Amino acid sequence: xxxxxxxxxxxxxxxxxxxxxxxxxxxxxxxxxxxxxxxxxxxxxxxxxxxxxxxxxxxxxxxxxxxxxxxxxxxxxxxxxxxxxxxxxxxxxxxxxxxxxxxxxxxxxxxxxxxxxxxxxxxxxxxxxxxxxxxxxxxxxxxxxxxxxxxxxxxxxxxxxxxxxxxxxxxxxxxxx
Numbered sequence: 001x002x003x004x005x006x007x008x009x010x011x012x013x014x015x016x017x018x019x020x021x022x023x024x025x026x027x028x029x030x031x032x033x034x035x036x037x038x039x040x041x042x043x044x045x046x047x048x049x050x051x052x053x054x055x056x057x058x059x060x061x062x063x064x065x066x067x068x069x070x071x072x073x074x075x076x077x078x079x080x081x082x083x084x085x086x087x088x089x090x091x092x093x094x095x096x097x098x099x100x101x102x103x104x105x106x107x108x109x110x111x112x113x114x115x116x117x118x119x120x121x122x123x124x125x126x127x128x129x130x131x132x133x134x135x136x137x138x139x140x141x142x143x144x145x146x147x148x149x150x151x152x153x154x155x156x157x158x159x160x161x162x163x164x165x166x167x168x169x170x171x172x173x174x175x176x177x
Contacts, residue, residue, distance in 0.1 A: 037162065
């Protein structure tokens with residue numbers, strides 16, 4: 001590391017690159033959220049199969065699989081944060097979302113990590129969407145004691161709630177630096 005790198009780090013001018021996994025059940029809105037967060041000149045289509053996207057939003061680099069849950073664990077070691085997207089209108093699959101979340105949080109590569117977890121209670125525009133409080137209850141988020149977490153109501157199509165979540169996540173990285 002050169003002198004200028006050290007100086008910029010001490011002054012807080014150097015941006016730390018972090019890997020954020022964006023996970024959730026299929027059709028929860030991950031691709032739409034990723035598209036909202038990406039720079040305007042980068043786009044993707046709904047995921048069929050397994051995709052990895054890398055892009056930067058201020059000092060946060062988003063990376064990760066958005067489908068094929070059995071492959072998620074290959075990215076846990078290098079992750080600095082998780083964005084977990086929930087379809088707030090899909091009451092029937094809330095149990096599956098909870099099971100996947102529990103599997104994620106109890107995985108050997110994640111269990112002892114104190115990384116932040118941001119939940120997007122997505123699709124709030126749907127008539128039958130559950131509130132973020134109800135999603136919190138259904139997923140038993142209050143039981144997560146070893147990781148900072150936050151839930152945001154979101155409508156990924158309009159971009160609503162996304163900036164609030166990213167601001168919280170960015171704040172967690174500033175505390176860690």
